[in-house]
Amino acid sequence: MSLADLTATELLAKYRDGSLSPVEVIADVLDRVSALEPQLCALYALDPDGARAAAHESEQRWRNGTAGALDGVPVTVKENIATRGTPVPQGTAATMLVPAAEDAPAAARLRAAGAVIFSKTTMPEYGMLSSGVSTFHRLTRNPWDVSKTAGGSSAGAAAAAAAGYGPIHVGTDIGGSIRLPAGWCGLVGLKPTHGRIAVGTPYAGRAIGPLARTADDAALALTVMQGYDPRDHTSIPPASDVFDVQLKGLRVALLLDAGVGLPVDPEITAAVSSTASVLEQAGAIIDPIPPVITREMLDGLDRFWRIRSATDIAALPEERRAKVLPQIRQWVATAADLTASDVFHGYTQMSAMASAVTEVFKHYDVILSPVAPITAFPAELAYPTDDPAKPFEHIAFTVPYNMSHHPATTVNAGYSTAGLPIGAQLAVPHHQDLQALALAAYLQSRSARQPWPTLA
Template sequence: MTDIADLSAVALLAAYADGSLSPVEVTEAVIARIEAREPELRALYAYDPAGARVAAKASEGRWRAGQPLPLDGVPCTIKENIATRGVAVPLGTAARDLVPATEDAPPAARLREAGCVILAKTTMPDYGMLSSGLSSFHPLTRNPWDLSKNPGGSSAGAGAAGAAGYGPLHVGTDIGGSIRLPAGWCGLVGLKPSFGRVPIDPSYYGRAAGPMTRNAADAARMMRELSKPDARDGMSLPPQDIDWLALEMDVKGLRLGLQLDAGIGLPVEPEVRAAIEAAAKAFAAAGASVEPAAPFLTREMLDGLDDFWRQRAWADIGRLSEARQAKVLPYIYAWAQGGRALSGERVYRGMSQMLAIRDAALKASAPFDFVLSPVSPVPSFAAELASPIHDPQRPFEHICFTVAANMSDQPSVSVHAGLTAGGLPIGLQITGRRFDDLGVLRMARAWESLRGGEVPWPR
């Protein structure tokens, strides 16, 4: 028997509809799971079981009255940097004042309107600028697959919560891989939508919010709600009528690119390469055409990106008092300080590399319907480290497969490809053409079918 806390959103909604389960008992099951696992995982911030129970009771009433909302009674979490009314937004750092937010940011508002039972916020590293569960404000977040390992980041708590069964729905944000990396290292489906597909506030170049779930069908149901319009995001796409639940697709005849070399950064480890190659062979056996996709990232692009983001981080941290600067995670402080003395011309040229990456990514992917690649070149790493290299002078060497889609506006999803010999998840990344978010989710669903079986979630 599947534990109630491990049921998908699709299964829960069906059970609520036929009366075999109620949101109240499901919420209690998820609370019990959290209380059992959270002392060792530390994935949550602003955990609110009392508020969740009130929301579950209200949801139960709507189901009994025959007036359910689209995601009524489904437990969810929301990343800490997505504002929820009445809860402070520390951005993962001890250097910020804890001022309660006055309203829900767009993703939180859409999930609340859809009837989700919001259990908690989820942890993140300082300013969201690490692929790690390390933070100066939050306790160290660990990976449920192996407590000595990192869940990744910056959507660290969301990755750990999803893998541990803290309910089926979790929302993260991604500006260089912050949804897909923890999804890959925790075995989840993590979608970075096309830029602007999901309204977010505040918005910024390349920044996206998206679902982190255990399967593509649940991610699609989240996207149906998250993609609804919100005037607060002036960079969002016009509303589009997308049949998010139409996930079945025949891959026969599709032209797929296989990228196993990003052009720069960490080399792909053998077990990761083998898993991605196996996925490509499965798609080919199902009738898709699979061809090599050439690398396109350069050292100039990666270093320019690093210059710009260091300076942007220092613009925030450098304004703080010395006492507050001392509270910032030392790794982040050392990294940001590298932007302190950069000339305006160098920062401008660094920012220009975002456009260079965009152009190169779109040109390289143009011949293909979708591109397959690793999410990360390496499996998860020690929980206490800020990145696989743990060197603030080399901060981006592990994000070379993920960051390009942020710059190019392309939708990109992580989906579980298999396990290493040591039992750690390996993420397959599927990147689509601009605005083809549904196509990317369909490819994720197709891979789930080709892969077969359920992911053996850690207990």
Template sequence: MNDILDKTARETVAAFAAKQLSPVEYMQALIARVEASEPQVGALYAFRPEQALQDAKAAESRYMAGAPMGRLDGMPVSVKELIATKGDPIPQGTAAVDLVPATADAPTAARLREDGAIIFAKTTCPDYGMLSSGLSTFHQLSRNPWKLSENPGGSSAGAASAGAAGYGPLHIGTDIGGSVRLPAGWTGLFGFKPSLGRMPIDPYYTGRCAGPMTPTVDDAAFVMPTVTRPDWRDATSLPYEALDWDVPAANVKGMKIGLMLDAGCGLDADPEVKAAVQRAADTFAAQGAEIIPVAPVLTREMLDGLDVGWRARFWGIMQGLSPEKRDKILPYILEWASSAVNYSPIEVARGFDQTFGMRRTCAAVFQQVDVILSPVNPSVSYPADWASPTNDPMRPFEHIAFTMPWNMGEQPAASINCGFSASGMPIGLQIVAPRFADLTVIAVAKAYEDWRGPINNWPRYDA
């Protein structure tokens, strides 16, 4: 019965519409898989199987009457805890936050519900969403389904764990420095960060996006028409375009593709990571693309400046807490943020200004090439109970040097699996295109996915 969960989202909705598969049958299979897997995987927050079944029964009735609510009617979807859902608290991954129910759905949740999707659960994140880890003082520890001793990454940790463990094909995360792409890379998923403003988000912040994390490129493309519809609450939104996300795989012959194997600072990519990305680039070359080595877009000054700005911002938030609440924050995060007490206002302003330097270098590199390939994560894996790949609060962002610049530059970027390490862990290839060229990322990713072939050995814990 659980084989139906391995269908793509498009195939599943088509089967609902053709009355070949019931949303109730699908939801029952999903609930069974979740209940069998969660003790090991630890991906979910606010999982309500009874409500999900009621919603599935309502969708089944609509299909039987030939009147589905929308293009995703009856399709289970998870959303990251940080994405507000009406009536649910938003703990932000930390025990320090009061549990106040959200008064409205955030844009992503609202659009999904409008099209009939069933938000069957939310997914975990670390304290304040500021770690690339499944470690949290509020949520259970999320683990990497490929190897439970290892970390799924983050901050969209639970979304990555759920996607890799087969909790259906559609999961939505958020990304301000790589928080969709990093965990997607470590768990073998396709993770897509659209151009800033393409997918409305609330609350918004410099570089903050939401995006799908899915087993296939087509799953992500299938959900994008829904989640990109406009919402007035996002003052950073792009003018709405009804894009055709069902683009064919790109013909890369003659395309100039940049290859960036050096991030400019931070952790050096492991040899296995570099080798996998180089093999992917060789595949593009074999298909007629011109591979052009490109220099890094990030400097040490830029990365450290952003660190200063973010520390100061979060220390400001934490100063508003009582000492008792502050003591509940993950010690790693508290140590990281509290160091900002010694920064001058000028240092903080200069640090934040580095985002504009990144914006310039990210735009400049696309004067040479059409698309850029790079690693997503510099490391193959790290322990599940570590707060970050360095596990050092004084070196917190050494692993985001390949991903974070594109948040500040606002370019669309994706992670797609390009192989496995000798230890069996997934390795992610990053595909980046110029601002607003979201469909180029999708088309190039589809091409690479076709050449690579499907992943047929996803980890499962309900056998």
């Protein structure tokens, strides 16, 4: 196995016993990047020299006994998570490129733990797409099939993780932007309890979380990044949950029909149902449940987000506004037709989603569902519907937990006949993030997975 494919827990054990150096590991990761990046286009602001220097510093800390919790582990962060000195284009050519003055809270905590942040990762236009389509970045592709999207908006993070650009990658999620690409790339991707990882620039539903090949690595990243930061008024202190779950008697709500949006592919239904069977065999109680959200809720969210994006884009100078992706401009062009009542009603539907999810958790410990109703779609499409008027038909399984602030993680549930990963989603009550990851770890230990893609 290449050093680039070792998990963070494996790397730390080898650093600890002296059998491996961070310098060797970052060299192997950079070799992997050189080989695959021309096809995948997952990275932004790659810094090989800075990475090598940081790895040498980490090597010294391991030698003198001062290593941190992630010392020497290669890590990437999504481009909209600020890192000092690097511009934050937000996936669009319309943004002025101004170097960030400081690290965002998550990036700062990773550095403090000794992680080697060797690159940022790509995202689509303003993070408003579940694909890698961007007017600033090259088109990011899925390592499992480069004709397909890696998902979005944490597009580069998911592609990098699946391709073995080191073990830990950090994304953001406001409607599924960690979980959708994680599901389409066969990864564990956690959207934490809202505020558990400080965002720095909070917005309703926005969260930061890890994408990794294993639940253990995602849990390790969460514990490093979590905690209150005064730059984010929504952030909260670290939770006291543990990386453990009791399966006997666990009450699992099985949600196979979102009730709105694209129909679920039968292969996805079968894979998630098989995941439910694994839990049932371990003693969990599985109950199918009806849809949690409605068309009114999803359309209301669309209206509110459309006004928000239209307002942001309208504030740009005309020459920059013209650089925004045409599909985004087409979507926001209809915002002028909305009344104040339309927008207010849309805002209320975000709370309605939260209430609907909270009601389910009065009776169940876990909600198990598909991550998305479809497998990865063609890379060139901005939306799976290829219709800017219908941009959110694939997020009905994921977006409710952004609105309700519940943690939700993905785990691979199998593969389509075309060989594409199928993701299952595990949502749990507030502050039980580590239990969700422990459940994902259990399922990983019981699954037969295909080898990671090599693009050979």
